[in-house]
Amino acid sequence: MIRFALRLTLSGGREAVTRLVIIAGAVAVGVGMLLSVVAGMNAVGAQNLRYAWLNTAVAPPSSDTSTDPMWWLVREDYHDGHSIGRVEVAASGPAAPVPPGLPRLPGPGEFYVSPVLGELLRSTPAAELGDRFPGREIGVIDRSGLPSPDSLLIVIGRTPAELEQLGAGRVTQIMTTAPSDCDGCYVGLNADAMTLVLSVVAAALLFPVLIFIGTATRLAATRREQRFAAMRLVGATPPQITGISAVESTVAAIVGTVVGFGLFLLLRPGLAAIPFTGERFFTTDLSLDAVDVLWVGLGIPLGAVVASWLALRRVRISPLGVSRRVTPKPPRPWRLIPLVAGLAELAYFIGRRPDSTDGQIAAYISGFLLTLTGLVLAGPWLTMLGARVLAGRASRPAPLIAARRLSDDPRAGFRSVSGLIVALFVTSVATGTITTFVANRGEPRTDSVAATSLVKHFRPEDGPAPTPDQIPAGLGAVPGVRSVTLVHTNPDPDGWRGLVTCAELDRLAVFGSCPDGAQVAVVADDLIGMRAFDLTSDTYRWEAAAVAPADVDRQPILSVVVDTTSRAGFERARTMLANAFPLGRFPASVGEWESNSARQLTQFQQLANVIMLASLPIAGCSLAVSVVGGLSDRRRPFSLLRLTGVQLGTLRRVVALETVVPLLTVAAVATGTGFLAAHLFLRAQLGYPLRPPDPPFYLMVVGGLAVSLVIVASTLPLLRRITGPEAARNG
Known part of the structure; x- marks a missing residue:
């Protein structure tokens, strides 16, 4: 057989x-x-x-007594908005552990770089990047030590005394545990x-x-x-x-x-x-x-x-x-039960979010799958409702025939559009979720002072705050630097951390202004604060401070804010500040810090685009195959109708309506259900209400439906060829 x-x-x-x-x-x-x-x-x-090895600072002490301790310091630097991993090491003996990708530890005055950073050092003026790294390049980090081909990493050799002064710690082994399985690891995905x-x-x-x-x-x-x-x-x-x-x-x-x-x-x-x-x-x-x-x-x-x-x-x-x-039995309302159950499962976890990732996967994936399965099961019933509405409003032969055929077998009518409906549901869920993420967490604005101003913070744990004389004298003379502002510490612990005179804010003109009659403003240490998410002008007003202008300069310096007009000036200023104040975090812009937090949003948006771009073509192919198959199966009935005098145009309208009615009916339900599922997920996982997507999403949906209708229209010319008189003969 x-x-x-x-x-x-x-x-x-x-x-x-x-x-x-x-x-x-x-x-x-x-x-x-x-x-x-x-x-x-x-x-x-x-x-x-x-x-993993970049989290060596949190590695537990090694029990191997033959290993010499090593001084270890990892910090994040930036260049042109890209993060640079800066690792500084010093061996206390010949048996010190060696990170992956290196043949040996670099000595004082030596460093290893990743291939991409090496190319960047050779193509960028030293004052903008290379002068930050003491010593000379002695080799390239092997791929075993690189998370990505694009990684920007440098391992710098120092003396133990230098690293002790910079606040480094001592380690006895290299971390090998993945960041997702490590408590306290701070570098990784x-x-x-x-x-x-x-x-x-x-x-x-x-x-x-x-x-x-x-x-x-x-x-x-x-x-x-x-x-x-x-x-x-x-x-x-x-x-x-x-x-x-x-x-x-x-x-x-x-x-x-x-x-x-x-x-x-x-x-x-x-x-x-x-x-x-x-x-x-x-x-x-x-x-x-x-x-x-x-x-x-x-x-x-x-x-x-x-x-x-x-x-x-x-x-x-x-x-x-x-x-x-015989006419198949019509679909029953029970088909709505899985759809309602899936949505109910997602709604159940609002306020009851599972603590573990495995629990969240089980809760949300099963809810989405149940909802999607329920949508597919409910499709024929919804198609039957659409056919009955069409029959009630029909006044011409084509709508009546199409409505009767859909009512007789709504499963077949829905089957032709089911792939597209699944794509619309998935895309609605993904787009609704991503849009809400972006709206609540924000994205960095590259056209505001949040991106053009450089900030160097001075924390108490990094030692005494500098004096004005210690600020690099040539900082304000760097080409592309518009202003250099010293933000002083606010003695009031209940307000913003910084103080700036109103005369200085008026001179700067881009960091907001003072209330009427005020002489000193209470400001964020970066002169931006929470305004980074919506900063579009200089009309923001800071609160007044109960401090005299003459007393501001007597307070310790909290930060240096350098506003720039060019990328070259920005990087030169960063290099000067990094070399002048090597302790603590390196200078960066608020936009660069925001970029790190917004990176995952960009990842999710890319995956949503992948779903959309992959699902819609597959659904379109499914629709085309379904329509052609339906025409082939009905060639004899259509031929008999043509022999009885039915016009070819009427038959084409019948075929079109049999696809358009279930397509539009279930498309509206699928899109609405996708938004509802996204809303329930967001409320359960993050506590956010759904934000409606931007107009491009709706244009995409309309475009997808339009392409589907074009696919249907492209199959209609087959009717003339397959419904000739010869097709009506038995055989």
């Missing part, structure tokens, strides 16, 4: 070959996408593990959050692919059912018929799986270049272990076979079942 099924699959003519190719292509796309997501999860873990998001991506991409497979399997379903019924009449059993129908799907799934693995290997270099963690991956980071290969290599084909089996479950009907077709 298997040999017979293979013969039908491989020698069944152009129609069978086309169906086999489409199913295999759908499986290949699904395997390639899922492998990419799984490899992405592995890449996040591999990249995070290479961040939030791998658990990335795993959560990538799990959503995997589920979001898998649904449209399985729907595409099921849609492709139903190509020419009517004629295949007739053929299977004929086999039943000559003695074939239901298990044999089921086996024959499953062989085709199995063959296509095997071919598609092999092609999918090849597709993944072909796309892997391009995937590694996508910086969805903020930095690119090494290509080898996108790796697969044996479990991944078995899970995807067996899971996707099995899912394809199940989807095909469900799509063709009617082949198990009795021998006369094809001839004695």
Whole structure:
């Protein structure tokens, strides 16, 4: 029986070959996408593990008495908005531990750099970058010590006395624990959050692919059912018929799986270049272990076979079942239960957010999947409602015929648009969530003083505050520096930390102003504070301080704020301040600090774009295959209608309405449900209410629907060719 099924699959003519190719292509796309997501999860873990050594300061003491202690200091520097990891070390003996990627520890006056930072040092004027790093380059950090090909890292050799003065600590071993598994580690990725998001991506991409497979399997379903019924009449059993129908799907799934693995290997270099963690991956980071290969290599084909089996479950009907077709039972309201249950699950966790990442994944992923499954199950019932509304308002033959056909079999009507509906739901959830993240956490503004002003803070733990004479004399004369402002400490502990005279604020003109009649203002130590999220003008008014202008200069210096008009001036000022005050944090702008906090938002937005760009084309292909398959299955009824005098234009309107009604009906429900699910998730996880997406999202939705309608319109010319008089003959 298997040999017979293979013969039908491989020698069944152009129609069978086309169906086999489409199913295999759908499986290949699904395997390639899922492998990419799984490899992405592995890449996040591999990249995070290479961040481990930068957390050596929190490594527990080594029990190995043969290891000499090492002085260790890690700080973050910046250049042109990019973070530079600056590691300063000093060995106390010949057996001091060596970080990964280095052949040995650098001695005083020596340093190792990452390849990208080395190129940057050679292409940038020394006054803007190189002068910050004492010594000479003696080598390049190997990739085993680089989280990313783009990493900016430098390991500088010092003397123990120098590092002790800079506040360094002593360590006895290099940290090897991944930051996500380490208490107190402060350098690295939030791998658990990335795993959560990538799990959503995997589920979001898998649904449209399985729907595409099921849609492709139903190509020419009517004629295949007739053929299977004929086999039943000559003695074939239901298990044999089921086996024959499953062989085709199995063959296509095997071919598609092999092609999918090849597709993944072909796309892997391009995937590694996508910086969805903020930095690119090494290509080898996108790796697969044996479990991944078995899970995807067996899971996707099995899912394809199940989807095909469900799509063709009617082949198990009795021998006369094809001839004695009756109107299927209409969908019942119970189909709404999973949809309501999924939303109820997400709503349940508002105020009850699980503490662990695993608990959050179980809670939210299951809620989203249940909601998405419920949306697919409820689709036929919603389509039936749309058909009844259309019938109630119809006054012409085409709407009446379309409404009757949709009412008779709303499952078939919904099936053609189900892939697009899933894409709309996933995109609505992703866009609504990202938009709300951005609205509540903000993004750095590169066109405000939050990005153009440089700040050097002086903390009590870094030693005595400097005097005005210790501020570099040439700082204000650097080309591109507009102003240099000293912010003094506010003696009132209940107000902003800084003090500036109103005369100084008036001179600066870009950091706000004083209240009317005030002489001294209470300000943030960076002259920006919380205004960084919405600073667009100089109209902000600080609070007045109960301090005389003459007393301001008597207070210790809290910070130096340098406003600039050019990037070169900004970096030269940073170098001067870093060399003049080597203790504590290096100078940076508020915009650079915000950029670090906004990086994850950018990552999530990139993943949302991936979902959108991958799901919509798959859904469009599913729609096109469904419409063509429906036309092929109804060629004889349409031919008979044409013979009775029905105009070709009327038939085209019937086909169009049969797609447009379920498309628009369920699209509105899918988009609204996606926003509601996103709102419930945001309230449960972050306590944020949903913020409506920006207009580009709605333009994208309208564009996606318009493309779908164009796809439908492109199939209508087939009606003339397949509904000629010859198609009405029995045979």
